[in-house]
Amino acid sequence: MEYSLMTKLAAEFLGTAILMIFGNGSVANVELKNTKGHHAGWLNIAMGYGFGVMFPVLMFGAVSGAHINPAMTIAQAVNGMFPWSEVLPYIVAQLLGALVGQLVVYITYYPHYKETEEAEAILGSFCTTDAHNDKVNYFLNEFFGTLVLVVGALCCLVLPWGKADPAAASIVVGFIVWGLVTSMGGPTGPGLNPARDLMPRLLHQILPIPHKGDSRWGEAWIPVVAPIAGAIVGAWMFQFFA
Template identity: 90%
Template structure:
């Protein structure tokens, strides 16, 4: 009697199994990669700069005079910020966590989700990245800054303000907006489906930002990120822009403090309820 060949001897089945085995090995190696603090800081620096270029660049395209996108509308700005978060998270999520936001870094540290000894370096990298990103926006839109006479339009390409000049409303909008951003981002990136497919989770985080700008962005911009507001506001003060008006430092603490507090609450509820 002839011996039957085992079913798995099929070369096509064996080839598929070898391919899957190699894929699993590659995934294990990628998960095992550890990055130095310098590389993490570089990721935070570049990621925050990208956020500024896409986000405030979209505002400049809409608000400044004689641009191709002048008066393109709020949806253009919302898309800019959504992509400005999505791309750094896709690029650097596996490197540094892609916080690109001091509020996110502080909130995770307060809730025991991030080491305190890396908080200050992360924030410095984010602040410097915000400066560089805003400078890129300024340089690329320089002729349009020169042509624009509306001081509020110019300021809006750098930082946030409250549409009603109401500081309580300003604080509440930044607080709840950042709360929604942080708890949404942490859920997407930390839930089993997000860990299994980080790219999909990163795209959803970008859509969260896009949705927040369209739904809660009317009163203030919004900022949702101390680095995104503070450092561009400083540049607005320093750069020689005609017709720029004041930098409104009297309210500059709001888009710094409110996002940090909102982020801490969002991370706390995530940790208590879902982690």
């Protein structure tokens, strides 16, 4: 069934919002003071992001492709897998979805944002940073992490076995994200998605959160540019080897 562009955009909006609620919501649960999950650990965060991708792909994969990531949309268009005419509308829907999803996280954890005094913990529930404070390391990790994500996701969703059983393929994509966060997520968070970093960082800048510290705009280009570059290479590799 072919859906209208507006329906596809609604799916991208809702899917990206769900990604933020599950993903950054799990970070807020672990990092913010006096939550039930305070200091629950990295696996809690990895699970949140894994499910945050798995569920939108299960829900909306058949509607919009469930890109929920501007890097995936751009990479597929560059490699002739997606129409350029729909790229900008998809990206706008994804950015707005990320904004709304992060706002839901902020609202639901509002008391804990007021209680938390550690600026890095607050920032981490919005966007990524490099643990080594090294912009080269930041770029490389976001580049290779997104490359692996895109290759893995396309192998699951585009190859014949995935098309024959999209539910199984969607579940595997979620496990790929879960695995990536546990294995390659230590240095940067990770982002792997320009919308997931850019719009929450913007909210971090404008929301009146005590002790929030700096939004670190000087490095904000990295989790935008690096995932797009990695995704383009990943989509090219998929087409070359598939």
